[in-house]
Amino acid sequence: RHYCDSEKPRCAGCDELIFSNEYTHAEGQNWHLKHFCCFDCDCVLAGVVYLMVNDKPVCKSCYVKNHAAICQGCHNAIDPEVQRVTYNNFNWHAAQECFLCSCCSKCLIGQRFIPEEGMVFCSVECKEKMRS
Ligand SMILES: [Zn+2]
Ligand SMILES: [Zn+2]
Numbered sequence: 001r002h003y004c005d006s007e008k009p010r011c012a013g014c015d016e017l018i019f020s021n022e023y024t025h026a027e028g029q030n031w032h033l034k035h036f037c038c039f040d041c042d043c044v045l046a047g048v049v050y051l052m053v054n055d056k057p058v059c060k061s062c063y064v065k066n067h068a069a070i071c072q073g074c075h076n077a078i079d080p081e082v083q084r085v086t087y088n089n090f091n092w093h094a095a096q097e098c099f100l101c102s103c104c105s106k107c108l109i110g111q112r113f114i115p116e117e118g119m120v121f122c123s124v125e126c127k128e129k130m131r132s
């Protein structure tokens with residue numbers, strides 16, 4: 001190993017040593033400030049909220065715009081920092097007006113529920129009613 005390697009952090013983005021005192025430590029690796037940026041809009045992510053999408057970092061606004069889960073209940077994007085209910089590929093805001101029985105509108109947060117093709121039901125009776 002080269003002597004320099006132990007002295008200076010190596011940037012995981014460009015694979016060069018980082019000589020500046022300012023750099024980002026993220027995802028268990030070190031980065032030049034400019035080399036840890038949003039994969040979608042290229043903004044520098046040092047000190048801001050970011051999320052990993054397919055191993056690529058994206059800033060929060062790009063995440064909400066391009067990658068956010070869509071709520072099955074209200075069909076709006078789900079902010080990555082708020083609580084949500086996930087079942088298979090479906091997502092809901094963990095909110096009374098979003099995660100509810102498709103038939104009788106009973107709130108299902110913390111309740112047993114029966115999922116079917118993006119809909120959720122509070123009971124077999126409601127599921128049967130919806131089907132007929
Ligand atoms: Zn770099
Ligand atoms: Zn961005």
Ligand SMILES: [Zn+2]
Binds near residue numbers: 071074075093095097
């Ligand atoms: Zn919703």
Ligand SMILES: [Zn+2]
Binds near residue numbers: 123
């Ligand atoms: Zn119901």
